[in-house]
Amino acid sequence: MDKKVQNHEGCCTDDNLSGAYSGQQEIVIQPSMPAPVQDEVCCGAPPGPESNPFERPGYVLQRFVKDFVDTPVGPVPSIKTDLDRNDLFGKMAVRWGIHRDNYKVAPGLYCVGTPDQNAPVLVTANYKLTFDVFRKELGSIHAWILVLDTRGINVWCAAGKDLFSTTEVIQRVQLTGLAKIVRHRQLILPQLAATGVSAHRVKKASGFKVIWGPIRAKDINYFLKNDLNADDSMRRVTFAFRERLGLVPVELSHLVKPSLWVLLAIFLASGIGSHIFSVGVAWTRGLMATAAYAAGILAGALAAPALLPWIPVRSFALKGTITGFICGIGVILIFHAALQFWEVLALVFGTTAISSYLAMNFTGSTPFTSPSGVEKEMRKAIPLQALAVLIAAVSWIGSAFAK
Amino acid sequence: MEKFRYLPGVSTLELDVQACVGCGMCEIVCPHGVFLLENSKAKICDLDGCMECGACAKNCPTSAIRVTPGVGCANYIIQTWIKGKDAASCDSVECC
Ligand code: SF4
Numbered sequence: 001m002d003k004k005v006q007n008h009e010g011c012c013t014d015d016n017l018s019g020a021y022s023g024q025q026e027i028v029i030q031p032s033m034p035a036p037v038q039d040e041v042c043c044g045a046p047p048g049p050e051s052n053p054f055e056r057p058g059y060v061l062q063r064f065v066k067d068f069v070d071t072p073v074g075p076v077p078s079i080k081t082d083l084d085r086n087d088l089f090g091k092m093a094v095r096w097g098i099h100r101d102n103y104k105v106a107p108g109l110y111c112v113g114t115p116d117q118n119a120p121v122l123v124t125a126n127y128k129l130t131f132d133v134f135r136k137e138l139g140s141i142h143a144w145i146l147v148l149d150t151r152g153i154n155v156w157c158a159a160g161k162d163l164f165s166t167t168e169v170i171q172r173v174q175l176t177g178l179a180k181i182v183r184h185r186q187l188i189l190p191q192l193a194a195t196g197v198s199a200h201r202v203k204k205a206s207g208f209k210v211i212w213g214p215i216r217a218k219d220i221n222y223f224l225k226n227d228l229n230a231d232d233s234m235r236r237v238t239f240a241f242r243e244r245l246g247l248v249p250v251e252l253s254h255l256v257k258p259s260l261w262v263l264l265a266i267f268l269a270s271g272i273g274s275h276i277f278s279v280g281v282a283w284t285r286g287l288m289a290t291a292a293y294a295a296g297i298l299a300g301a302l303a304a305p306a307l308l309p310w311i312p313v314r315s316f317a318l319k320g321t322i323t324g325f326i327c328g329i330g331v332i333l334i335f336h337a338a339l340q341f342w343e344v345l346a347l348v349f350g351t352t353a354i355s356s357y358l359a360m361n362f363t364g365s366t367p368f369t370s371p372s373g374v375e376k377e378m379r380k381a382i383p384l385q386a387l388a389v390l391i392a393a394v395s396w397i398g399s400a401f402a403k
Numbered sequence: 404m405e406k407f408r409y410l411p412g413v414s415t416l417e418l419d420v421q422a423c424v425g426c427g428m429c430e431i432v433c434p435h436g437v438f439l440l441e442n443s444k445a446k447i448c449d450l451d452g453c454m455e456c457g458a459c460a461k462n463c464p465t466s467a468i469r470v471t472p473g474v475g476c477a478n479y480i481i482q483t484w485i486k487g488k489d490a491a492s493c494d495s496v497e498c499c
Pocket residue numbers: 416432433434435436437438452453454455456457458459460470
């Protein structure tokens with residue numbers, strides 16, 4: 001009984017749990033005694049699998065980690081090279097702008113296969129999409145993978161923003177203790193990181209020589225087999241139809257919020273007339289103007305990017321003007337019975353201006369537009385776009401008074 | 404990338420052939436094949452293909468290349484006009 005009393009007073013002692021619940025009966029509960037199997041199940045479903053042996057308190061074990069390999073600087077996660085449903089779902093969501101700014105993996109050292117001291121070190125960004133695209137190509141490779149902290153931004157954009165930078169490479173090499181893991185002194189970086197990383201500075205500060213790998217992850221196998229040489233075509237950026245279309249959803253998702261304001265303005269402008277304001281008129285005319293606005297978006301954010309190389313002018317604003325004008329005519333053909341001259345003018349100008357502006361904004365997504373060029377075309381295009389919107393608004397509202 | 408051409412005659416790219424030591428780095432890093440090495444000297448062979456990304460200048464060990472690097476993004480440039488160069492950022496633009 002002495003023991004029991006002790007336990008009630010010094011309840012924090014963990015060396016002896018027995019008797020903590022003791023009343024009259026002497027039940028001794030051992031610390032690790034499993035619950036009897038035949039016990040009533042408290043709630044429905046059977047329990048899930050046992051915890052993964054690699055789980056650690058306070059950490060989340062990533063699904064893409066297969067196991068851990070021991071190295072002189074501690075265990076390094078070995079990653080899977082196939083994507084599962086979660087990865088694909090995440091990719092879809094990101095394409096539509098969901099969770100886009102927080103889709104990343106922890107920076108640091110990873111590996112694929114069973115790399116040794118002589119295995120190559122591949123460097124990449126910590127944007128989860130980039131990481132996924134990359135590891136998918138590494139099925140037959142044994143390599144170390146150094147993931148930089150690029151704040152969840154892809155290689156090209158991170159390099160442009162100085163996040164995939166000389167200092168980040170140098171720091172990450174030091175933080176991970178890479179020099180203790182590999183015997184050689186070489187890092188393979190994606191070529192598009194060259195905008196942010198100065199190879200000779202990295203060499204000077206860290207002793208590691210930067211080798212510029214191919215631009216696209218799918219060429220990395222060839223590159224490694226070919227004694228770290230890339231063909232010319234692997235060193236050139238492309239902007240294929242599929243790549244361009246992949247950017248369309250994100251462009252569209254940016255338009256949702258401003259569009260609400262535009263629609264409100266359209267509704268208000270459409271209802272004004274000699275009767276001051278009529279909700280009925282606002283609705284019928286507003287619908288036509290909304291169709292023109294939608295056509296402008298379609299022309300500028302979908303048609304112009306998709307048809308980019310085939311529209312025979314170089315300025316993006318002009319490309320959008322062409323697609324916008326054509327779509328504007330399309331809208332007119334649909335509603336022509338209900339429209340008079342000034343309304344036709346308004347809708348065509350409106351559609352064209354919106355399309356031109358959106359196509360111009362697409363310059364930010366392309367890998368070949370120079371800032372000097374973009375600025376040059378903007379100085380000419382923006383005043384004209386503004387003028388076109390003004391003409392559209394004035395003739396749209398004015399035509400209501402002419403009726 | 405012959406299929407994609409942007410406005411001609413605007414790039415700020417300049418090469419100081421005197422300072423070039425012919426290491427070939429610019430030829431490797433340029434994503435548009437703007438440089439070619441000829442007789443151990445770099446040469447600009449496609450100026451209008453340059454998108455002013457700055458990779459060549461950053462990786463030239465003798466600083467023989469000069470270019471005003473930047474992002475060719477209309478949205479970003481609008482911000483620099485409104486807020487000035489320092490306040491503008493891609494973060495609120497989400498271009499990439
Ligand atoms: S700035 Fe970029 S695109 Fe222009 S030459 Fe240099 S590396 Fe090539």
